[in-house]
Amino acid sequence: MQHKVTFLVHPKFESLDLSGPCSAFNLVNEFYDSRYAINVVSAEGGEIIDRAGIIINSKKFADVAENETILVVGGPAAHLLELDPATKNLLAEYASPTNRVASVCTGAFLLASAGLLDDRRATTHWRYAGILQSRYPRVQVDADRIFIKDGNVWTSAGLTAGIDLALALIENDCGSDIAKGVARDMVVYHRRLGGQSQYSTMLEIMPTSHRVREALCYARAHLDKPLSVETLADAAGVGLRQFSRIFINATGTTPAKAVERLRLEAARPKIEEGSEPIERIAQAVGFGSADTMCRSFVKACGRTPQELRRSARKHPGSNPSTGSSGQDA
Numbered sequence: 001m002q003h004k005v006t007f008l009v010h011p012k013f014e015s016l017d018l019s020g021p022c023s024a025f026n027l028v029n030e031f032y033d034s035r036y037a038i039n040v041v042s043a044e045g046g047e048i049i050d051r052a053g054i055i056i057n058s059k060k061f062a063d064v065a066e067n068e069t070i071l072v073v074g075g076p077a078a079h080l081l082e083l084d085p086a087t088k089n090l091l092a093e094y095a096s097p098t099n100r101v102a103s104v105c106t107g108a109f110l111l112a113s114a115g116l117l118d119d120r121r122a123t124t125h126w127r128y129a130g131i132l133q134s135r136y137p138r139v140q141v142d143a144d145r146i147f148i149k150d151g152n153v154w155t156s157a158g159l160t161a162g163i164d165l166a167l168a169l170i171e172n173d174c175g176s177d178i179a180k181g182v183a184r185d186m187v188v189y190h191r192r193l194g195g196q197s198q199y200s201t202m203l204e205i206m207p208t209s210h211r212v213r214e215a216l217c218y219a220r221a222h223l224d225k226p227l228s229v230e231t232l233a234d235a236a237g238v239g240l241r242q243f244s245r246i247f248i249n250a251t252g253t254t255p256a257k258a259v260e261r262l263r264l265e266a267a268r269p270k271i272e273e274g275s276e277p278i279e280r281i282a283q284a285v286g287f288g289s290a291d292t293m294c295r296s297f298v299k300a301c302g303r304t305p306q307e308l309r310r311s312a313r314k315h316p317g318s319n320p321s322t323g324s325s326g327q328d329a
Contacts, residue, residue, distance in 0.1 A: 002035060004037045004068045006039045006070050007022060007038070007040045008061060008070060008073065009048050010042060010048065010073075010077075011049060012050065013050050013073050014050065014104075014159065015050045017073035017105050018056075021071060024170060024182050027185050028178060032174065039064050041061040041063075042060070043061055043084050050075070051075055068099055069099065069101075070101050072102070072103040072104070074108070074109075074124075076106075079128050079132070081109070081110065082113055088113065091111070095116050097152060100152050100154060101153050103155045104156050104161065105124060105161070106158075108155045117136065117139040118136075121148050122150065122155040123145040123156065124141070124157065125157055126143045130143075145157065147164055167183055212250040214237070215232040215255070216258065218235035219232060223285045229256070232259075267281050267282070267287070271305045271309050281293070
């Protein structure tokens, strides 16, 4: 039996928000017995021009019946668009307990304008998260997530996060083996966890020095090991005094603080989306003890690891592939 997936596009939509997830579903069809029926629709149907000037054909939304999953794509103009009343009503109609509604990137604005994100947790591209929150105060916006599932409504961050969302939907429908197979064919990491940060410490620091980049790459690959400044200087191939100077000049922070951020980034999805004991996670990412990791989390985000895990378990839909068993300490 095929699952019906319908992509809702609009003028100046982002092609990757459509093509990435669509390719994932199509690969399931090619290699795993045509499990998805895929449609592309717009409010009025006909030709739709994306942000790059590429024209695609679409069916009229009202003419496509029995949609089991509606996926609204984003684009640079999506947060400026208001859905016409008929499309709003159709979206609201399909947001029943038996159907899924999803969005990629700023497509969340269109779901919000239809009232589908009221009193739900949701995410969007980090650049537009503040606008989404201020415009739709009933939405519980979490800007630091790859994707979030709240009930039957799924939202994802920008651009490539749509692929992570599609892989999560495929895993939900077809199981983890098929989702992993699709990820391999797409040459992507088997999907990033929903709780993973939208942007990494490595990207945020953005060191210009190749020596510093080498040190940070070494640190990220050896988080479970002691990472003294001397160790990082050796990895960079420079002397200790020179390394400390070029590191601060390149990143604006010290090596110790950068390593702490990398460890926090590695620990958070394990805490929120897994059942592994907190102490074991602390050791795995190099904090050494749960107390040390706890102090770092309180300093960084104002909450302990246990509080983060309890909060995530209150909204289990945001981490669909994990259970809620296990110890907190």
